[in-house]
Amino acid sequence: MKQLLLSLLIFSSFAPTYSQTDEDIEQIAKIYEQMLTNSSCHDWLRYLCKNIGGRLGGSPQYAAAVRYTSEVFKDMGVDRVWTQPVEVPYWERGEVEKARIVNSRQVGTHELAVAALGFSGGTGPMGVTGEVIEVQSLDELEKMSVGKVRGKIVFFNRPMDATRINTFHAYGRAGDQRTSGPRKAAKMGALATITRSLTLKYDDVPHSGVTIFGDQKPIPAVGIGLKSADFLSALLKKESKVRVNITLSCAHMGKRISHNVIGEIKGSKYPNEIIVVGGHLDSWDIGEGAHDDGAGVVQAMEVLNQMIKMELKPQRTIRCVLFANEENGMYGATVYADKAKEKGEKHIAALESDAGGHTPRGFTMDAQKDLLKPSYATAQEWRSVLAPYGLYYLQTGGSAADISKLKSHGAVLFGFRPDSQRYFDFHHARTDVFENVHKRELVLGAASMGALVYLIDKYGFENSKKD
């Protein structure tokens, strides 16, 4: 309580018009209490990870996750559960993915730790072999003559910037090497690409993730573990020509149908005003999609589950949306937004958890220009009741990929922001498994989201009706 009072004092200057009611303080305490002593999300995550596993859009595992989460929604007793078909491009990794340095003067043959990037082209069983050229950026590549790149394996080796405190900022600034590098290299006639894994953890675990070829014919493209990357880079300084063989069995498999999964609690007073809480149900196929984004999925589901258990009757409709194929195209998000527009649905707010199941820090906010300022002012007023739970962070900025399409619908968007330090240790890697999610941190995230949804439902924004 002392902590709470002090926090109120600290944040009182933010709250010229709102003074947190005893009801809010009490209700949010109850949400946390309930979640911390009696939540299901950790068990749901275990099932998603251990019984289903990696859930790439279009895969049988993804379909199993649709069935499972639909059942969980029904069991918890939401008012309505449905799915939305989404056509997604399907890609399979297959059994083989390897790379090795060949015929080196210094090291002979040397295995490198690699994983195919999502949508990478495959190779025949003998693989492709070529000389490696290292670049630090797409710029550096584009300045090279096509003659120098043609037939080569382009090695993008710029590390993430360790001096960024928020690791997502470091990721953002290095990510083009994975998302766009292979396409640019392919355009210049490169044989294949190797991208330094987007992580700050110094190990030899390769990280995957999407690469986008667009109209360009895919070439083999792998992510490489940091120790392997440094090994290769050091060798390139010693030998004028280093040749690498890459063998990948991955293949593009055409289109498949996946589904968004939606569970809904009808609003008691303003049923036509919708608040979305969500995550994406798909994940990369290596690992179990535990932090990305199994955590977000089960946290969002828990928000509805606890509302029902606690017999909280929201004024507005609370809709939990589990989006299809965030990782390989975001068509799930597009379908959801298009359907909503078609039906003339009014989304007043959306909150997504897609930054891992780590200890909560706060939220980012986004909205159309005129809506953002007053909405931010409203949310600022809630700081005093959120700060005792460690939710000090509230800043404008991008929310999350899937809900971003609802911005143009006039919704106020929130991205849940857990601590970022560990996220890229596991991201898109075989280490993104259930065991690396901390139960209490996961649950605190669900509670943080529950608290925010409670406040949004109660107070609304400029875009919603007031009592």
Next chain:
Amino acid sequence: MKQLLLSLLIFSSFAPTYSQTDEDIEQIAKIYEQMLTNSSCHDWLRYLCKNIGGRLGGSPQYAAAVRYTSEVFKDMGVDRVWTQPVEVPYWERGEVEKARIVNSRQVGTHELAVAALGFSGGTGPMGVTGEVIEVQSLDELEKMSVGKVRGKIVFFNRPMDATRINTFHAYGRAGDQRTSGPRKAAKMGALATITRSLTLKYDDVPHSGVTIFGDQKPIPAVGIGLKSADFLSALLKKESKVRVNITLSCAHMGKRISHNVIGEIKGSKYPNEIIVVGGHLDSWDIGEGAHDDGAGVVQAMEVLNQMIKMELKPQRTIRCVLFANEENGMYGATVYADKAKEKGEKHIAALESDAGGHTPRGFTMDAQKDLLKPSYATAQEWRSVLAPYGLYYLQTGGSAADISKLKSHGAVLFGFRPDSQRYFDFHHARTDVFENVHKRELVLGAASMGALVYLIDKYGFENSKKD
């Protein structure tokens, strides 16, 4: 930068008199940059954990840690390194610690996961066997008749309160069962005690930690893993009498000499004003003392190391103190404070890291009554330059055990506060090992401490000279 500006805006209301200078913003950015790209603390921690291991006060391992850290101080080029002898009580765990349910109707013989509490009495090789009575609190025990307790094994089984957001608060409220329970039980003639481990992680790892017998003759006292505790408790509901055999080879070994280790950088302008930054060098003997408090030790050392590397010349004397036997008596802290008083040294501030090597959240502050208010006001003004590094938390409250003795010397005390969610997963258990410390989180902690020391040194408090 956008993040920084927004933070400045958010916290501007706290800063009526101070406006952070460009120099502060730049200098603190440099400290973080340097630490995040070129720090030694993770390597030092590896050595402390892997080459030395658990460092109980009075043990040969503790002596090795004194030698090692003294050498590191010399190598980094501090102005002065010295040690202070501290007489400590020495206790050895020995090879055997086990407990088992015997002659149960339901389960026959059943092993329980236990670890002797520090200063527990030992048993002969056959152990002691007695009937178990379960209590939820010391109060409940004290209300029992001596006749009911005599010759029994008292089982303290109150769980930590999972609804506390800060796990240290939950620890504080359950801790009496370990620190004082065995003494109270011994006073009532109990044969031995079993205490539910002070953790929120549901596993079967027993946690140790000090228990204080004072003038009471020690009896065997163990911590028990949560799963074993629940198993025992469930059995007690089914069988009227449950008997347990406890066998411990631990023993009190009299007094030994340990040492505080101190490294110092002389102040350029006010050399007689001392700022202490520290942690405790001792740890429990099970595990490696990684989070408790190897992390704090190496973070404190890193503060001095980076000052030297960056050629920051502090105005005041910065003294890194590695305290002896925090875990088993705090005599190191007493010796340090007494010596300081003897010499008439002026300590203006002290900062200790003894809450684990997890992701930084902020600081607590403490001081004598008249000093606290103006010092807190001063520190509040620094929020704007600390917030971009995730250091949002600054509240009055207890700092840390070792430096608390400097409060009466007129020092302003700071406790470094990392996120608390994972700390008690490992605390005083065999799982408190190097692998469970996250390098980047550890280093960010050192940087946070470095930033605060920079500000204290530059601006001082009411108790120090001003430019």
